[in-house]
Amino acid sequence: MKNLILVFSLILTSIAVGQEAPTNMSLQEAIDYALENNRTAKNAALDIEAAIKQKWETTATGLPQLNAAVDYQNALKRNVFVFGDQVIQVGSKHTLTGTATLSQLLFDGSYLVGLQSAKVYLEISKNAKAKTDLEVRKAVINAYGNVLLAEESVAILERNISVLEKNLNDITKIFENGLEEEESVEQLKITLSSVKSNLNNTTRLKDLAYQMLNLTIGKPINDTTVLTEDLDALALQNIKLELLDTDNSIENNIDYKIAQNDKTSKELLVKLEKSKALPSLSAFINGGYTGNRESFNFTNTNEKWYGSSIFGVSLNVPIFSSGMRSAATQRAKINLEKADINLTETEQMLNLQIESAKSDYQFAIEDYQNKKENLTLAERIETKNQTKFFEGIGSSFELRQAQTQLYTAQQELLQTMLDVITKKAELETLLNTTN
Numbered sequence: 001m002k003n004l005i006l007v008f009s010l011i012l013t014s015i016a017v018g019q020e021a022p023t024n025m026s027l028q029e030a031i032d033y034a035l036e037n038n039r040t041a042k043n044a045a046l047d048i049e050a051a052i053k054q055k056w057e058t059t060a061t062g063l064p065q066l067n068a069a070v071d072y073q074n075a076l077k078r079n080v081f082v083f084g085d086q087v088i089q090v091g092s093k094h095t096l097t098g099t100a101t102l103s104q105l106l107f108d109g110s111y112l113v114g115l116q117s118a119k120v121y122l123e124i125s126k127n128a129k130a131k132t133d134l135e136v137r138k139a140v141i142n143a144y145g146n147v148l149l150a151e152e153s154v155a156i157l158e159r160n161i162s163v164l165e166k167n168l169n170d171i172t173k174i175f176e177n178g179l180e181e182e183e184s185v186e187q188l189k190i191t192l193s194s195v196k197s198n199l200n201n202t203t204r205l206k207d208l209a210y211q212m213l214n215l216t217i218g219k220p221i222n223d224t225t226v227l228t229e230d231l232d233a234l235a236l237q238n239i240k241l242e243l244l245d246t247d248n249s250i251e252n253n254i255d256y257k258i259a260q261n262d263k264t265s266k267e268l269l270v271k272l273e274k275s276k277a278l279p280s281l282s283a284f285i286n287g288g289y290t291g292n293r294e295s296f297n298f299t300n301t302n303e304k305w306y307g308s309s310i311f312g313v314s315l316n317v318p319i320f321s322s323g324m325r326s327a328a329t330q331r332a333k334i335n336l337e338k339a340d341i342n343l344t345e346t347e348q349m350l351n352l353q354i355e356s357a358k359s360d361y362q363f364a365i366e367d368y369q370n371k372k373e374n375l376t377l378a379e380r381i382e383t384k385n386q387t388k389f390f391e392g393i394g395s396s397f398e399l400r401q402a403q404t405q406l407y408t409a410q411q412e413l414l415q416t417m418l419d420v421i422t423k424k425a426e427l428e429t430l431l432n433t434t435n
Contacts, residue, residue, distance in 0.1 A: 023219075024226045027144050027234065030217050034140045035133055037218030044125075044132040051125035055118035062111045064104050071097045092292035099288030106282055109275025117268045124261045131254045134429045136216070141425040143213040145418045148231040150206035156410050157199040164192040164403075170390070184389075184396035191400050195407065235417035238424045239365055243433075248354045250347050252432040259339075259346040266336040273329040279317040286310050350430065357427040364419040371413040378402075378409035 025033065035041055073095040081088045105111060168188045174180040211221040219225065250256050287309040291298050318325070385402035388394030428434050 023224065024228050025217075026228045027141065030144050030213070030227075031137050031140050033219075034136050034217040038136045038216065039218060041129075041132055041136050042218075044129040048122070048125045048129055051118075051122040055122050058114045058118040061114070062105045062108070064102060066100065066102050068098070068100045071095075071099075092294060094293040094296050094298075095290065096293075096298050097288060097290045099286055101284055101286035103282060103284040105280075108280040108282075109278040110272060110280075113268055113272040113275050117265065117272070120261060120264050120268060124258070124265070127254060127257050127261060130432075131258065134254060134432070134434065137434055138422075138425045138429050139216050140213075142422050143209070143216045144227065144229070145231070145234075145421045147206070147209045147213050147227055148229060148234065149414055149418050150202060150209045151227070152231050152414050153202045153411065154199065154206055156414075157195055157202060160195050160403075160407060160410075161192065161199065164188065164195060167386070168192055181396075187396040187400050191403055231414065231417050235368060235420045238421045239368075240424065241365070243424065243427060243431075244358050244362055246431055246433065248351055249431065250350050250354075253350050253354075253430060254432055256343075256346055256350055259343045263336070263339040263343050266332070266339040270329065270332040270336055273325065273332045276325050276328075277318055279315060281313070281315050283313045284311070354427070354430050357423070357430050361420075361423040361427050364416060364423040368413075368416040368420050371409065371416045375406075375409040375413045378406040382406040 075091055075093050075095070078093070079090045081090060168185070171180055171184050171188055175182060175185050210225060214221045214223050214225055287307070289305040289307050291303065291305050293303060297303065382402040382405070385394055385399045389396065389399040
């Protein structure tokens with residue numbers, strides 16, 4: 001009996017371990033989690049690490065380089081010299097040579113430009129990571145908001161269905177007693193059927209919204225995620241009118257920084273092409289030992305080894321390239337001019353985008369206030385028409401119109417709440433003021 005209880009306990013424990021506990025997340029917690037776990041953000045972080053390694057790789061090419069080599073030769077058939085009747089073999093049967101060479105680049109214009117380019121490449125990677133983080137943040141806000149929108153829509157539709165079912169039940173009883181027309185029952189059935197259809201569709205969309213959120217923050221799509229924010233409260237938190245008065249600081253925009261990086265890299269390419277016309281200077285020193293044996297006994301300490309050492313300097317001077325270097329330099333200058341034009345275009349476009357984002361954000365706030373008032377009016381109208389209908393002084397058609405107007409006002413208000421949140425995120429992304 002004790003063994004049976006033990007086995008049963010182990011089974012329950014394994015089931016509990018196998019089930020993943022729900023993860024409660026506020027919007028900020030979801031953003032923080034995504035910046036660590038989103039796959040695109042991870043790759044951008046790895047790009048920075050790769051750029052750091054490449055920077056050192058470029059730097060190391062101008063630092064001392066030490067290489068060693070070991071050569072072994074076996075004279076299968078040796079050369080000979082013939083002097084009269086004498087035949088003399090040349091060389092040894094076995095030869096082993098070990099050398100070590102220390103080389104140092106003394107001057108190379110391409111190397112100096114390469115060092116600058118490595119720094120710019122690292123800066124490009126960092127800006128790319130910053131842009132990725134901004135886009136991930138914006139995507140999380142959109143995905144989180146869509147989940148809240150779906151949750152609120154489902155709750156509202158369920159409440160509407162509950163009210164409609166009660167109304168339908170009441171009017172059916174009145175109709176059965178001969179005090180109401182059948183059309184009134186049919187009108188309510190049409191409305192109820194439509195709302196139920198919307199509920200089914202919204203429920204499916206809610207499941208998809210949760211999966212999209214999980215995908216965006218870097219979790220398995222079928223993991224359980226519980227959101228701790230409320231859509232209305234979150235919308236109110238995101239109404240920041242002072243954001244509309246923020247200066248259009250183009251220099252802080254990440255796309256502008258990337259365009260600047262592109263111009264800088266094109267400037268370095270011009271320098272690189274020009275540097276190819278400069279001489280390069282390098283030096284080396286090597287040392288080695290050679291052993292000559294008639295038998296393979298190089299470990300014998302009694303045999304002799306012969307040492308050698310060489311020091312050298314190499315100067316390479318480009319003289320004539322049939323215009324190839326000049327053409328490459330001119331091409332690099334053309335690309336630099338294009339980068340400068342793109343930078344100006346980016347600046348102008350960003351100014352326009354920021355002004356447009358401010359306008360969209362302001363409209364979202366105003367529309368939210370307007371839709372909130374509209375919902376209050378629609379609720380009053382629907383209540384009046386429902387009272388008039390059951391008192392026999394209003395038609396079923398007028399009631400259905402009021403109900404449809406109410407349901408539209410409910411969904412429009414939810415959408416404006418989401419718009420306030422997402423439009424603010426869009427403006428913050430352009431201004432790079434997410435903190």
